[in-house]
Amino acid sequence: MALSGCPFGVLVVIVVLLAGDVVMAQRQWLGTLNKYDPPAPLPKKNVKDPLAPVDHFDKCQVAHNEKILCGTVDITDQQCREINCCHDGRQCYYGKAVTVQCTKDGQFVVVVSRESTLPPVDVNSVTLLEMNDVACSSVDATSTFAIFQFPMTLCGTTVKLEEDGYVVYENHMSSSYEVGVGPRGSITRDSHFELLFQCRYSSTAVEAVIMEINALPPPVSVAAAGEIRVELRLGNGKCLSKGCVEEEAAYSSFYAAADYPITKVLKEPVYVEVRLLGRADPNVVLNLEHCWATTTPNHQSLPQWDILVDGCPYHEDGYKTTIVPVRGSSGLQYPTHYKRFIYQMFSFVDQNAFSPQKDRIFIHCATAVCHQSSMRSCEQPCRRQRRSVAAAKSQNQEALVSSKEVILAPLKSFSADEPNISSALKKWER
Incomplete structure (x- = not known):
């Protein structure tokens, strides 16, 4: 040729x-x-x-x-x-x-x-x-x-x-x-x-x-809030040795406030962690009820794209979000106080013209604290019909947490x- x-x-x-x-x-x-x-x-x-x-x-x-x-x-x-x-x-x-x-x-x-x-x-x-x-x-x-x-x-x-x-x-x-x-x-x-x-x-x-x-629009800052103390942060750890597991290494360190807005390219993995703060009860389980993305800090703004629905990857997304189990071997004092998932960076598209918008992404998660016992499970099953978790949630134990800004490279x-x-x-x- x-x-x-x-x-x-x-x-x-x-x-x-x-x-x-x-x-x-x-x-x-x-x-x-x-x-x-x-x-x-x-x-x-x-x-x-x-x-x-x-x-x-x-x-x-x-x-x-x-x-x-x-x-x-x-x-x-x-x-x-x-x-x-x-x-x-x-x-x-x-x-x-x-x-x-x-x-x-x-x-x-x-x-x-x-x-x-x-x-x-x-x-x-x-x-x-x-x-x-x-x-x-x-x-x-x-x-x-x-x-x-x-x-x-x-x-x-x-x-x-x-x-x-x-x-x-x-x-x-x-x-x-x-x-x-x-x-x-x-x-x-x-x-x-x-x-x-x-x-x-x-x-x-x-x-x-x-x-x-x-062109890329100028960056704008965003803050997260919630009724209970829940934090959403993004992992930035790297594999530095042979045989390293990338999913584990990614959560070994996190972006600091001064690092935002951070930049990601299309399809690049975004490592998300949501954690419960200020609790020392090993029977408390943090669940993610719904996670989604918007182009503004306002969690109710449109357009939106679902990432997790009822704690499970959004089934209409061809690039399924990956749930990362947080096990007892993770080294964390209270593994049930953490939830982790990985989604691949995307760009919002104009709903009418289907033209790409070079925009920013904000991640929002509606969380719930569940108190598990021998009589009550806090599991969020994704491969079988979902059991009611609502009954397991205590009053006033819900929170909405949002990420700081992630901009499309x-x-x-x-x-x-x-x-x-x-x-x-x-x-x-x-």
């Missing part, structure tokens, strides 16, 4: 990249690059700096059987890097980014990597917004890359002439995503990929411009010239 390129990114960031005066693809759908000549320097554009990456990531670490050739067979290492591709000493190939190229004969070449966003995007769901011609579909696709090549006169491309003499061709592509619809709100855990890209032509140079969209896309990426990419990939 072969092709060639220039780069991209995704989220309230603009990345400007230069393409050679001929950028080609070497698989039957593009002609041959005869001679590489670096383009003349273009005037500097006023662009925003990309968001600061977290950890090191090498976009050129592509498995041999997933490599797509970039440029001609005889392209040199320097020429390969000039067009923002990778070279392993033998061949030039596309990296794990989004690459936009502008050919001299007036065609767009766009190569989208699955790992160009965090979490990874389903490249088979990426399409141009206008699909009025067979040429607008991807010309090739694997589980890792999707490749588009189409004339600038098709697929909804707009054209304009700028005062500086550039002719600008612009198009837009996006991905589809799965939406979960509930009675009081809708969510998604899939990456929503949007790319606005341009090719700018002058008499001396070719320029590929990639614009990132989808910007949908981070990585342009071909960005060297870094969050290490969470592999960890939370499904």
